[in-house]
Amino acid sequence: MINDKNSQGIVDIIAEYARKQSLFIMAYGTGCGAIEIPPTLTSRYDAERLGIRGAATPRQADVLLITGYLATKSLKRVIRVYEQMQAPKYVIGFGSCTINGGMYWDSYNTINLLDKYIPVDVYINGCMPRPEAVIAGFEKLKELIQSGNALGWKKYEDNLEEYRENQKKVIVNWQMPDYNW
Amino acid sequence: MENKELVLENTLVQALQEGFTRLEATVKRKARVEAKIDKDILPSLLLFAKEKLGYNHLSHIGCVDWIEDGLFEIVYILWHPTEKINLLIKASTERENAIMPNIDYIWRQANTYEREMREMFGIEFPGLVGRKDFILEDWQDIPPMRRDFDTEKYVNEHFFNRPGREDAKDVREQVAKRSGEDIPEFAKKYSRK
Numbered sequence: 001m002i003n004d005k006n007s008q009g010i011v012d013i014i015a016e017y018a019r020k021q022s023l024f025i026m027a028y029g030t031g032c033g034a035i036e037i038p039p040t041l042t043s044r045y046d047a048e049r050l051g052i053r054g055a056a057t058p059r060q061a062d063v064l065l066i067t068g069y070l071a072t073k074s075l076k077r078v079i080r081v082y083e084q085m086q087a088p089k090y091v092i093g094f095g096s097c098t099i100n101g102g103m104y105w106d107s108y109n110t111i112n113l114l115d116k117y118i119p120v121d122v123y124i125n126g127c128m129p130r131p132e133a134v135i136a137g138f139e140k141l142k143e144l145i146q147s148g149n150a151l152g153w154k155k156y157e158d159n160l161e162e163y164r165e166n167q168k169k170v171i172v173n174w175q176m177p178d179y180n181w
Numbered sequence: 182m183e184n185k186e187l188v189l190e191n192t193l194v195q196a197l198q199e200g201f202t203r204l205e206a207t208v209k210r211k212a213r214v215e216a217k218i219d220k221d222i223l224p225s226l227l228l229f230a231k232e233k234l235g236y237n238h239l240s241h242i243g244c245v246d247w248i249e250d251g252l253f254e255i256v257y258i259l260w261h262p263t264e265k266i267n268l269l270i271k272a273s274t275e276r277e278n279a280i281m282p283n284i285d286y287i288w289r290q291a292n293t294y295e296r297e298m299r300e301m302f303g304i305e306f307p308g309l310v311g312r313k314d315f316i317l318e319d320w321q322d323i324p325p326m327r328r329d330f331d332t333e334k335y336v337n338e339h340f341f342n343r344p345g346r347e348d349a350k351d352v353r354e355q356v357a358k359r360s361g362e363d364i365p366e367f368a369k370k371y372s373r374k
């Protein structure tokens with residue numbers, strides 16, 4: 001059992017098991033999909049029973065939800081937020097806008113492929129995905145965490161240069177520190 | 182109040198034409214009157230409408246890009262709260278070096294519209310207060326709402342496209358095939374390449 005998960009030691013398995021039970025979402029909505037988050041988290045769908053709830057600041061959050069189209073202006077803020085979160089951290093791309101641009105694919109100020117700018121662990125498709133889909137997406141994320149495959153944050157650290165290059169292509173006036181976590 | 186004969190509208194047209202000589206005013210339909218005027222006399226017309234005629238509410242300012250005529254047409258939509266009439270005042274300016282009079286001393290909310298038009302169409306409003314960057318950040322191309330701005334080209338240059346979806350069908354062609362009708366000429370240019 002331990003041997004076929006060769007990269008995970010017993011401590012990792014326990015740690016990942018604990019991690020997936022409590023996922024704090026960074027409260028930051030970018031596109032129209034953000035409107036599906038309140039019903040997901042409140043009494044109707046009550047995601048808290050599954051260990052998913054909101055967090056107020058990036059330092060306290062595990063999951064960054066990109067809820068739909070991302071304007072180039074918000075991308076700057078998203079990068080700031082993402083880099084301030086503490087590893088291990090996960091990103092969920094929410095809605096078709098994050099996957100291929102959705103219906104804003106030819107808009108002059110929304111990016112099309114989210115995973116070129118920050119690493120995405122799970123995509124939830126739909127325009128917009130309903131709370132059931134959101135919860136299914138989180139279940140998928142939990143699976144990935146448990147199996148040690150939700151490693152977007154490592155990918156980001158390893159390929160920082162490549163990500164930066166893509167980010168700077170959109171954010172012309174780069175006034176942020178080059179490394180901010 | 183019965184207003185079948187468009188009495189209020191016609192009185193308004195008369196009042197406008199009496200006040201200003203170089204002005205075309207027409208009744209478009211019930212509760213909608215349109216007036217075209219030179220941009221130099223525009224502020225006085227707006228002041229006249231606000232102070233004398235009681236159109237004290239500025240609902241909206243819109244900008245239309247008439248690229249074929251080389252003009253920007255700015256439409257000021259005013260509203261009379263008791264007579265319940267929309268007055269549309271139109272004035273145009275050249276597309277090149279477009280300049281319009283600033284009217285934010287008449288209605289303060291005009292400031293927001295004017296800043297947006299400055300950013301999105303590149304129209305200058307002399308005396309307009311406010312940062313140049315309004316909604317866009319670090320914009321370096323021509324103003325994006327101008328019709329000569331090619332969105333698709335810009336997107337292909339600046340953003341990534343996900344490969345795949347080559348098998349996606351053109352909706353117009355599919356509908357045309359199913360119904361056995363031809364695609365109208367004007368719609369052909371929107372088809373998937």
Ligand code: SF4
Pocket residue numbers: 031032033067068069094095096097098102103104126127128129
């Ligand atoms: S995928 Fe649909 S619902 Fe989500 S942000 Fe895009 S347009 Fe809005």
